[in-house]
Amino acid sequence: MIRWLLVAFALTLTGFDWSARPAQGTYPLVIAVLHCVAIVAVGVIPRIGSMSMMLVELACCFSQPVGGPSRLWGVCLSLGILSYAEGTVRAVVLGASIYALMQITQLTLFHGTGASGMNLPGSIFIISFMLTIALLGYTFRLISDKFRSRERMHEHTLRELEYEHQEQQLQIAARMHDFVADKLANIIMRTEMDSQPDSTAWHDIHDEARAALDELHAIIDVIRQSDTDTPVAGDAVNQQLAEICAVHDRALATMGLHGEGTVKDWGLTTAPQPDRIRLAAALIGELYTNIGRYADKEIPYQMSITLHDDHLEIVQTNGIATSQRTTVSGGRGLAIYAQRISHIQGILAYVPHEGEWSCYALVPLTDTTAAE
Structure with missing residues (x-):
């Protein structure tokens, strides 16, 4: 918008000059028209427009036009932009x-020919003016880059805080399930084993415990899925996912875990749907959470993400800490994601085997069923 305002301003000044000093002959008229065309080209394609302006000035080095508008405004515009x-x-x-x-x-x-600006003081002024405009253009670029950098830093900080909040929610859900659900399940099992047909109190305890367990799972499901409501920001999908991995990698590093998430872009054939990207980002966060809970600190974890065709593929492995080998299973979190991914014709498979955890996911990024 600002660029076109500058173009309009330069054309206006050129028009005033043209009306004050009409072109005398065909050649000055052609130069004036080409100069105006170059001004418009600067607004459309700055680099090509600036080259066009230079060619017009180069032509004037061989034959100086008599009359016509001053070319100073267009030259300064092209140089500044x-x-x-x-x-x-x-x-x-x-x-x-x-x-x-x-x-x-x-x-x-x-x-000495009488052409405008063809004297030493006039030329010094013109050169100084052009240099000043060029420096102004460069200065505005530095200021613009600085503001953009601040905005990117602010967005990155907000995303990190958001991811930290999501991690806290996931940890709360895990602790609720591990420390509360097991107790409720034991109560249900005991009441089922020890209850008598006429023991109304036992039946009441059994019903209350089962209702509490169902409610707990419902709460956990809400917490687990809440992070999918926030869209993943950014210009490119691979950059978005790389930032997610970087945030989680740094968080795990503070816990003494070592590894790295990598994102490879082999080329997407279709534009991914935002909800599918959110689902994939949430799944990656869930996998990182499980790494933090179960991974062996002595064995580096791996998180490989590949974008290809219209799919996102995840391969994740890590060693399982000795103290966790009897408890690691993926939990309800991955089970929920497995159902959601299966519903969109994707795949999520995971298995602990001989002290190692392996997970594979294939997430469709577009709704292929709608096209059929």
Whole structure:
């Protein structure tokens, strides 16, 4: 929007100059029209438009037009926008040097002809003005990059806090299930074994315990699935997943666990649906949670994520700590995700075997059934 406002401003100044000094002849008219076209091109494609402006100025080095609008406004516009688009000191120096060289060439060839700006003070002013505009463009780029960097940092911080909150929810769910559900299950089993047909109290205890267990599982299911409600932000899916892995890797490193999550992009043939990406991100978080609970600190864990065609593939392995080998099973969390992934024609399989945990998931990123 700002770029087009600048283009309109430059065209307006050029139009005022044109009305004040009409072009005298065909050649000045052609140069004036090409100059206006180059101004518009700068707004559409900055680099190509700037090159077009340079070619127009180069033509004026061989034959200086008499009359017509001043080309200073278009040159400054192209130089400033080019400096902003490139965002490097080299672009500023190179662009300003090229225009300065052409201005000096025109001054040398057409000095004393009466052409506008073809005198030493005028040329010094024009070169200084162009250099100032180039520096302004570069300065605005630095300011813009700084604000964008702050926004990215803020978004990254919010995502990390969100992931930490999700991890806390998952840990709460796990502890509720491990320390409460087992006790309720034992109560149910004892009442079923010891109850008599006329023992109303035992039946009441049995019913209350089973109702409490069902309610506990319902609460856990809500907690487990709550992290899928938040969309995964970011420009590319692989970058989003890489950030998720990086956050969890750092969290596990503080617990003394070693490993790394990697994301490979072999090319997606279709645009993934946001809800499928959220499901995959939640599953990755669940797997990382299980790593933190059961993994052997002496054996590095692995989390390999591959994007290909219209699927996301996960292969995750880790050693199981000796103290956890009789308890690790995947829990209700993975069972819930297995049902959800199976419902969308995907696969989630996991198994502990001889002190090692292996998990494989294939998550469709688009709804293929809708197309059928």
